[in-house]
Amino acid sequence: MNILSLDTETAQTAQQDDKIKLALLQCDITIGDTSANRERMQHLIHETMQKQPDVNVILLPEMWNTGYALTEIREIVDDEGRIERKWLSEYAASYKVNIVAGSIAEKKDGNIYNTMYVFDKNGEQIARYAKLHLFRLMDEEKYLAAGDEHVTFTLDEKWSCGASICYDIRFPELIRSLALKGAKMLFVPAEWPQPRLHHWRTLLMARAIENQMYVISCNRVGSSGSTSFFGHSMIIDPWGEIVIEGNEDEEILVGSIDPAMVDEVRERIPVFEDRRPELYF
DSSP: OOEEEOOHHHHHHHHHTTOEEEEEEEOOOOTTOHHHHHHHHHHHHHHHHHHOTTOOEEEOOTTTTTOSOGGGHHHHOOBTTHHHHHHHHHHHHHHTOEEEOOOEEEEETTEEEEEEEEEOTTSOEEEEEEOSSOOGGGTHHHHOOOOOOOOEEEETTTEEEEEOOGGGGGOHHHHHHHHHTTOSEEEEEEOOBTTOHHHHHHHHHHHHHHHTSEEEEEEOEEEETTEEEEOOOEEEOTTSOEEEEOOSSOEEEEEEEOTHHHHHHHHHSOTTTTOOGGGTO
């Protein structure tokens, strides 16, 4: 698969300055075939780490293990995502890389959730986030249960991050709450479909600008039934500038960010200090 990366000089500088190098695995998903999807993700992680061994964080797309096979979802997922969690943990530890594992369909306490798991470089699971906002246009609410808490997590004991999934970015209150809890990076796995590319790009940039944070998104490509997906995975900086953006094909996007930029932007335009929340609701 093609790897779209920053130029070598930029990547080397990022490594020397203790910046973060991220890989976004923008790929197709085979609806309902958990084995094929697992093999695809294992291959992509292996390929990424072979070609870009200094990557710090890998992000996968939304519902990559099943796609939106919602009518058969109960028959094809395993309890608490045990199969996927086991090998993701092993890969994270083996390659010494943080894996923000997009999201999977998982069965838990009798319900099916659209869930993100996060694994650190030692293979330890450090976060679980179940999608809060279910997307009615793809019938999520008919088959899935909504999560009930917003989640932040810390990578490498120093990088504060927020969890969101696809439709969640249409709810600025959620993303602001993550920023107020200290998140400086927002991860957004997605299956965002045609024809709403303009919405996707605009909403991601808006969430970055208004919260003065990095937004790191990974959208799938390909099609599922009559629905097609356009990719355009992106890394956006706290000014709303695009660091790297994919096209509509399968590819691995690699880009570097500087977490210190968040503090610099927030100091320059003190949005959080100037809030008046007592007047908002």
